Amino acid sequence: MFRGAxxxxxxxKGRLGIPAKFRDALAERCNGQVxxxxxxxxxxxxxxxxxxxxxxEKKVAELPSFDPTAQxxxxxxxxxxxxxxxxxxxxxxxSAPLREFAELGKRIVLLxxxxxxEIWDEALWNRRRDEWLRQPQERELPIExxxxxx
Amino acid sequence: MFRGAxxxxxxxKGRLGIPAKFRDALAERCNGQVxxxxxxxxxxxxxxxxxxxxxxEKKVAELPSFDPTAQxxxxxxxxxxxxxxxxxxxxxxxSAPLREFAELGKRIVLLxxxxxxEIWDEALWNRRRDEWLRQPQERELPIExxxxxx
DNA sequence: CACTAATTCCCACTAAGTGACACTATATTC
DNA sequence: GAATATAGTGTCACTTAGTGGGAATTAGTG
Numbered sequence: 001m002f003r004g005a006x007x008x009x010x011x012x013k014g015r016l017g018i019p020a021k022f023r024d025a026l027a028e029r030c031n032g033q034v035x036x037x038x039x040x041x042x043x044x045x046x047x048x049x050x051x052x053x054x055x056x057e058k059k060v061a062e063l064p065s066f067d068p069t070a071q072x073x074x075x076x077x078x079x080x081x082x083x084x085x086x087x088x089x090x091x092x093x094x095s096a097p098l099r100e101f102a103e104l105g106k107r108i109v110l111l112x113x114x115x116x117x118e119i120w121d122e123a124l125w126n127r128r129r130d131e132w133l134r135q136p137q138e139r140e141l142p143i144e145x146x147x148x149x150x
Numbered sequence: 151m152f153r154g155a156x157x158x159x160x161x162x163k164g165r166l167g168i169p170a171k172f173r174d175a176l177a178e179r180c181n182g183q184v185x186x187x188x189x190x191x192x193x194x195x196x197x198x199x200x201x202x203x204x205x206x207e208k209k210v211a212e213l214p215s216f217d218p219t220a221q222x223x224x225x226x227x228x229x230x231x232x233x234x235x236x237x238x239x240x241x242x243x244x245s246a247p248l249r250e251f252a253e254l255g256k257r258i259v260l261l262x263x264x265x266x267x268e269i270w271d272e273a274l275w276n277r278r279r280d281e282w283l284r285q286p287q288e289r290e291l292p293i294e295x296x297x298x299x300x
Numbered sequence: 301c302a303c304t305a306a307t308t309c310c311c312a313c314t315a316a317g318t319g320a321c322a323c324t325a326t327a328t329t330c
Numbered sequence: 331g332a333a334t335a336t337a338g339t340g341t342c343a344c345t346t347a348g349t350g351g352g353a354a355t356t357a358g359t360g
Binding site for chain 3: 238239243
Binding site for chain 1: 196207217222224225229246247
């Protein structure tokens with residue numbers, strides 16, 4: 001399971017180096033085959049190892065096709081999904097439409113999220129993060145969170 | 151269970167020496183394997199022994215994935231979580247994104263908090279502490295606290 | 301079919317991370 | 331109070347991760 005934050009850079013050819021500590025796991029699980037797609041509620045990308053993606057895609061495909069929300073989800077997740085393979089230097093190429101969607105500039109933040117990664121433009125991520133830190137109390141907590149002890 | 155405050159320094163490579171009195175306990179419990187992550191409501195870090203972290207990560211992972219607040223919690227806690235191992239001198243390396251999050255400078259305060267530690271920039275800690283001392287009464291207490299006896 | 305642009309492959313350079321060791325100040329013991 | 335031990339921190343050398351750039355290949359377009 002993936003966790004942890006890394007600050008990385010996207011070179012001018014659109015390549016993003018996956019941190020070395022994750023490469024072995026990706027090589028073993030799926031021969032370095034991953035899927036890049038969009039997060040349908042934030043301006044960031046998701047990177048799934050291929051085996052995880054298969055599960056996700058199946059779930060999405062099985063959603064009721066008359067439901068507009070499900071359709072939208074499908075349009076985003078599957079519509080943007082891009083097959084990639086890590087190159088010999090452990091990098092993936094992020095296609096132009098994906099870069100544009102997430103407003104990716106040169107500096108990138110990669111966040112491990114267990115079965116996938118999130119990819120953010122660094123400046124955008126810092127803004128979102130600080131927003132959330134500044135006003136955590138203004139949100140209402142779901143019932144499960146009110147009593148959680150960490 | 152960890153308690154007590156220690157003033158420490160972060161060397162210029164981002165390494166932080168864990169006080170000797172805690173090292174044996176950490177070695178026994180988890181072979182010196184710990185997880186560093188962020189406190190999602192304060193600019194400070196949390197350091198968990200690996201066995202404690204497993205419990206926490208499980209709790210967070212099981213939160214409802216359609217709830218935005220739970221998602222952000224997950225994004226923070228798991229997104230920043232970094233596996234570390236104490237080196238032979240009992241130090242952990244605090245990665246750049248974590249140092250940046252907590253605004254860690256050279257002088258650090260480490261606070262034992264039973265199952266984990268909190269790691270603060272010393273100046274920031276002093277400021278927050280004084281703030282709390284000045285106005286503790288402005289918050290309303292949750293029901294569990296109203297009847298507690300210390 | 302040829303030309304141009306985009307993509308991939310490969311190599312090289314730099315900076316960051318790691319491990320070992322050494323020094324210093326404080327605490328402990330006799 | 332001196333000698334010894336130990337914790338905390340700094341430093342140096344070595345390794346490796348991250349990134350940039352040129353050449354070769356492929357794809358797209360007129």
